[in-house]
Amino acid sequence: MNPNKALWEKGDFTRIAESMRESGEGLVKAIGVTKGLKVLDLGCGDGTTAIPEARLGADVLGIDIASNLVEAGNKRVREMGLVNCRFQEGDASDLHGLADKSFDLVVSIFGAMFAPRPFDVAKEMVRVTRAGGRIVMGNWIPGDPTLVAQILKISAAYTPPPPEGFVSPMTWGIEDKVTERFVAAGVPAENVSFLRDTFTFRYHASPSALLDAFRKYYGPTMNAFEAAEKNGRAGDLQKELEALFVSQNKSEDQNTTAIPATFLRVTVKVG
Numbered sequence: 001m002n003p004n005k006a007l008w009e010k011g012d013f014t015r016i017a018e019s020m021r022e023s024g025e026g027l028v029k030a031i032g033v034t035k036g037l038k039v040l041d042l043g044c045g046d047g048t049t050a051i052p053e054a055r056l057g058a059d060v061l062g063i064d065i066a067s068n069l070v071e072a073g074n075k076r077v078r079e080m081g082l083v084n085c086r087f088q089e090g091d092a093s094d095l096h097g098l099a100d101k102s103f104d105l106v107v108s109i110f111g112a113m114f115a116p117r118p119f120d121v122a123k124e125m126v127r128v129t130r131a132g133g134r135i136v137m138g139n140w141i142p143g144d145p146t147l148v149a150q151i152l153k154i155s156a157a158y159t160p161p162p163p164e165g166f167v168s169p170m171t172w173g174i175e176d177k178v179t180e181r182f183v184a185a186g187v188p189a190e191n192v193s194f195l196r197d198t199f200t201f202r203y204h205a206s207p208s209a210l211l212d213a214f215r216k217y218y219g220p221t222m223n224a225f226e227a228a229e230k231n232g233r234a235g236d237l238q239k240e241l242e243a244l245f246v247s248q249n250k251s252e253d254q255n256t257t258a259i260p261a262t263f264l265r266v267t268v269k270v271g
């Protein structure tokens with residue numbers, strides 16, 4: 001079994017995605033999605049950004065490695081009656097079924113960053129984008145003090161070291177590395193630009209309940225707890241994460257959660 005696929009099929013990311021809808025919609029509005037635009041949404045999950053893109057009139061293909069999320073995305077579009085959006089299984093490191101230069105915009109929000117072989121990912125994204133088109137990525141930033149970077153950092157301390165040669169997904173949050181990958185794919189460095197943006201996790205219950213959802217449904221956190229349990233350290237992990245979620249919560253209402261998280265927004269102009 002492909003470990004990358006197994007990680008994301010293990011849990012149920014739809015349970016976390018519920019807390020990301022509002023920011024997903026806001027981000028899509030900010031990146032200039034227009035009617036008729038051909039959009040590829042890579043690592044689309046159940047459509048947090050793909051569905052808002054389709055609602056703005058774009059013709060959207062969502063690709064994700066996890067079959068349960070592809071199914072969940074297709075169910076959402078069926079229920080909404082959206083005919084200009086479909087989801088299919090695929091790997092961001094190898095988009096062999098997709099023709100060269102076939103999309104105006106390739107979007108990947110916290111998606112392709114999790115695929116192995118980052119140089120192949122950049123090459124594939126560039127290959128399927130038409131001349132004059134764009135790629136927009138959202139990537140978590142290593143060492144950033146906000147939620148997701150900290151969850152991944154804390155979790156790593158409880159998990160066995162990754163196999164030799166493994167490239168951390170977090171390297172997609174380092175500007176020089178990102179530029180290097182797109183330059184290797186044939187894009188001039190000056191066509192790669194960066195800005196810091198914010199994604200707010202909004203949940204209908206307390207920060208502890210949101211942490212519970214991560215513990216039960218988010219593959220990387222599930223794995224960290226499994227490893228910690230084996231060493232009798234699950235209680236420590238729970239305590240560290242609980243302190244993180246509570247301290248980052250900005251909601252004034254104790255029955256809801258609002259946690260802003262900083263990410264690197266990458267825009268690549270494909271010539």
Ligand SMILES: C[S@@+](CC[C@H](N)C(=O)[O-])C[C@H]1O[C@@H](n2cnc3c(N)ncnc32)[C@H](O)[C@@H]1O
Binds near residue numbers: 013024
């Ligand atoms: C953190 S989730 C983000 C999902 C969605 N973009 C969102 O913002 O809600 C990461 C997604 O990337 C997908 N993914 C991970 N590795 C992938 C790969 N190699 N190819 C395509 N999708 C991948 C996962 O299955 C998961 O849906």
